Amino acid sequence: MKKLLVPLMILLLLPINLFATGSKEAPQAPAAVVEEEISHDELVRRAKEEGKVVVYATSSRIAKAATGFTNLYGIQVESSNLKDFELIEKVSKEARAGAAGPDFVLAQDVGRLVGELIEPGYLYNYVPPVYRDVIPESMQNPLQAFAINKVFIYNDEGVSESPYYNIWQFADPKYKSLLQFKNPFQEGVNANFLTMITSDKWAAKIADAYKSYYGKEIKLTTPNAGYEWIKAIYSNDLIVGTSDTTIAENVGVKGQNAKRELPPVGLFVYSKARYATSKNLALKPAMDMEPFAGFYYSLYLLMATNAKNPNAAKLFIEYLFTAEGFEPWGVDCGTYSANPNNPIQEDIDFPFAVWEPLLVGEEGDFTFENRAEVEEFLNQYIY
């Protein structure tokens, strides 16, 4: 009987292609999408015909924007909030399998977006014609919806001046077990930041900062000063967090400064500065850090090559640059629309033009090229 079973199974299964493992990864680049210039009104007409749009986003506020979009145009939105790597995994798997996926995405982690989703042709860049002259050209390819900053923020209760002025403080044994930073392996943009500071440009600045802090040249035990700083802060018992909200609360809860020498400090999204009022925390950015006060990353709007509702997707992309479309993000500090006409929270925030020179930016190619190496390096010191 047993002898019969095996052939029986094979007979049943083989001819119907059930054994293919699905990991044939050689992608067939989909035919490039030929863009046809149409007017805004025509776009609205076609979008309404489609009646629906599917979006994947790494920001949960997309749901709020979707409600506004539906109210305005009567087009239904199916939005899902995914983590950066889930979005990449899903979009690439769906595209490879030809399964129904999103019509467009609002995503972060530029290196992987470029290398894994745009280059293979799963996503493509689309800039709404009406905004072509409004959005700075540097933010158009790939198209950025807005930038978000993560900066050094400390507990300013009873502290008049920032005790933090140089990033090398966090590598100094005097400041041991102090800095809090979310696990870079949990969020790609954090790993991108660490990757960017190993670039020649930033490594040089970090070496200069070392000199101004210690008064002597840096001695390298790693490829460059960027790597050296990463190694040093993690070896100095940096506290690895799991969420920026939690870090913000841990840093900002009042009553701590009285009990300790140095106020708690973390590197996390500036949007949490709003908690200072809404959750009664003490949070203030250390903006005069040498050589940087933090970093910024962007959320990108990209069309899916096999979008089922391309016109509704384009209309939604356009909508996200309007004042109303940006509002779900704009009501908070720490998010800066690529459309410079959209306002910021002036009471506690600064225009992006003020922030940008203080921050480490991101470059898709450089991060995609080097992140694996930096991650491997980091892995030796983070645990």
Added chain:
Amino acid sequence: MIKKARVNQLKSFFKKPHNVILVVLVVVLGYLTLIPLITIVVDTFTVHSSEVRAIKLPMGSFTLYHWNKIFASGMTSQKTFYEPFVNTMVVAFLSCVLAILIGGLFAWMVTRTNIRAKSFISTVFMFPYIMPSWTLAMAWLNFFKNSRVGGAPGFFTALTGLETANWFAYGLFPIVMVQGIHYAPFAYILIGGILQNMDANLEEAAMLLHANRLTIMKKVTLPIVRPALLSTFLLVFSSTMSAFAVPAFLGSPVRYQVLTTQMYRTLNGMNPGYGYIIALVMIVIGVAILMLNQWVTGRRKSYVTITGKSSNISLVNLRKARTPLTVLLVVILLMVAILPLVSFAIESFIMAPGDYSLANFTTEFWVGQGSPEIANSEPGILRNPSIWLGLTNSLKLSLIVSAFAGTIGLLSGYAVAKKRGSKLSTIVNNLTFFPYLIPSMAFGAIFLSMFAVRRGFIPALYGSFWLLVIVGTVKYLPFATRSSVNAMLQLSGEIEEAGTIMGVGWIKRMTRIIFPIQRSTFISGYLLPFISCMRELSLFILLVTPSTRILTTLLFQYNEKGWNQYANAINLMIVVIVVGFNLLINKLTGASIDKGIGSN
């Protein structure tokens, strides 16, 4: 003639229902478990899209890069694999021991002694298992967090003024405690079930021979519960080995890492190939444990403990210790099961963290409209449509999975026990267990690639609810099968034979004789998948789409974002639903997840 004999042989083979069950299971499970395995192996040798620049080969080409990096690259291997590997083994082993000690002790107390408040203990003891494991970790942090991470001090420090030590608040110790407590109910169910159904005549016989309690325990009770102990060890070891969220939350402040945290970062990051090797290693360890288990249990005959004769359980009289022991158990329970719930409830009403004054209480996170200044305008959970969708989906999914897994598990348990010792039965027994050994996260990832496209007569399932059902059913089959095999092995063959001799058909034999006798065990085979499904995260996280989102994925998102009030509220909701469901089943059928241990 030989041919005809063959055909006849085959006919009579398939006439027996248990043979049909076994053959069908071999085919279906073989497909659903071996293909994932092959996929994993292939993936460890393939260049993935994120690695193209690092490896400098086109995507999809063959490479030994991952194997080399994981096992033979000095510091990289040390940090990526060897250190986490050792940590994992330590965590899994200690958690197992703790779970079996706590669970076994409670099970023995409840089934074998005249301790008071049995039904209370029995019900409440299930709570830690019902809660998603990482929420217990969150509760641990609520209580014992110290100034290392800053922020509001934990309850413990706030109340006593004592600062908890780092080793106590983070890392190995709390991970073992939380996982041990989380899986103790599991041990309780499996061990308690056997103790409950054990024929007391065996112990009485020993007593008549003047054996003392210790000897009886050693020579009679322990050997009988040994299969259950081993099953428990096996299941708990595999579970803790592949647990991700607990070490992620408790390990990260002191940077204690295990294999799953490495797998998570590599699978979801730039080096999925590493992750698949780690998954493979975990599967190999699991298989080794499985074989060890078989070798141990196979060395001696099984003990039939339920015969056609009636059996009474004689309880150990605790005499004077009865009340103090009851109080002790109840206090322990209150600490591990009720206190976390209370903390969730309180935390879900608090606006600014760490401030427990009345003015700081708010219902915003339950019924609020949502304000941009708190959590990106997220409405309170009771008026949040995505939570309602998640709730409906979770319930639907858990019910269907439990129906499938429970029934298939029951049948396979029956068939495996019937043909015990035959090759076919061993194969099926192992196949039904195998999915348990594949780490959930990898399992989900593989099913995603497997069923994203049409395969033969199976349509492309990605995005459909049924993919979740299939994954859940296959993954939780071991629970149902284990409890069913245990139940069937206890059942003397003469019982069914009596029915057969009377000319009772198979279906009637199953529904009228076998099921009723071991009803409570079988029903627990339905309940375990239900509960596991209600609180599962990593298995489904890659497979859900907007329309199929479930409660736990929402819960984890909130936790990760640090919106703990929403998370605590959802967590409370999950516990209430499962406990309510458990009570309902209990009322309707008399069975419950704890199999009514103590309540009858």
